[in-house]
Amino acid sequence: MIDSRLHFKHVYGPTPHEWGYVGFPSSQRPEGAIRCVKDDLVLMAVTLDSPFHSGDVNDFAGQIFGVCTLFPDDVASSELANPVLARKLPQIVERWKRGAPLREFAKVSPPLRYGEIRGLTDKVRPAQGKLFRLDEDQEEQVWRWLLSSKVTTCEIYRSEMAMRILENQKRLRKQRPTIDDIVDGKKTAHLKLQIDD
Numbered sequence: 591m592i593d594s595r596l597h598f599k600h601v602y603g604p605t606p607h608e609w610g611y612v613g614f615p616s617s618q619r620p621e622g623a624i625r626c627v628k629d630d631l632v633l634m635a636v637t638l639d640s641p642f643h644s645g646d647v648n649d650f651a652g653q654i655f656g657v658c659t660l661f662p663d664d665v666a667s668s669e670l671a672n673p674v675l676a677r678k679l680p681q682i683v684e685r686w687k688r689g690a691p692l693r694e695f696a697k698v699s700p701p702l703r704y705g706e707i708r709g710l711t712d713k714v715r716p717a718q719g720k721l722f723r724l725d726e727d728q729e730e731q732v733w734r735w736l737l738s739s740k741v742t743t744c745e746i747y748r749s750e751m752a753m754r755i756l757e758n759q760k761r762l763r764k765q766r767p768t769i770d771d772i773v774d775g776k777k778t779a780h781l782k783l784q785i786d787d
Contacts, residue, residue, distance in 0.1 A: 594772045595631075596631055598632070598654075598717075598722055599634060599635070599720075600714070604634075604650045608672055609670075609672050610748055611691045612658065612689055613687075614689060614720070616687065616688075618721065620663075623720070624660055624663075624721075628662075630723075631659065632657065633656075634655060634658055634695075635704055636655065637651065638652040650701060654703075654732070655698060656695060656697045660692060660693055661692075661752075661756075665689060665690070665755075666687065667683045667689040671689075671749070672747045686719075691752040695744050698739045708731065710728055
């Protein structure tokens with residue numbers, strides 16, 4: 591089984607795969623945060639209150655809607671962002687100037703209100719958009735939801751910079767576990783525990 595920890599990250603809205611990357615606040619450099627994540631899953635959630643909320647973004651406020659894995663690269667958001675979306679919402683790229691390209695992203699349905707996870711809201715507010723690791727009790731609660739939900743891998747927009755990073759990873763033959771590998775491994779371990787009990 592692949593041992594994957596769970597991390598949490600607020601993002602602008604429920605379509606990071608269309609943007610192609612995850613932005614970081616100026617108080618947290620992506621390279622340092624990603625070094626801690628490695629091949630772990632990052633939970634993606636929309637903030638409860640944001641000046642940028644509108645339309646379908648409001649439908650996901652305060653909810654975990656997906657999971658991703660990230661490339662270990664710290665890049666200017668302007669080099670990663672889908673230019674169509676960046677022109678439409680330039681304040682997103684301006685506010686989160688550095689980012690990490692998505693390696694993989696999957697929507698999880700139904701979404702989970704993160705206020706239902708014991709103690710998570712208390713960690714989210716002071717984090718102010720920073721990526722952080724869940725504690726073991728929170729992980730256990732989220733894995734129960736994740737293993738009983740529909741997980742659908744999405745196609746990701748890739749800028750020229752993101753394509754170079756992807757090609758470099760292939761050249762280095764750095765084979766990383768996929769979201770499906772991680773979730774399937776966890777399901778298998780969970781079933782084995784139930785059988786052994």
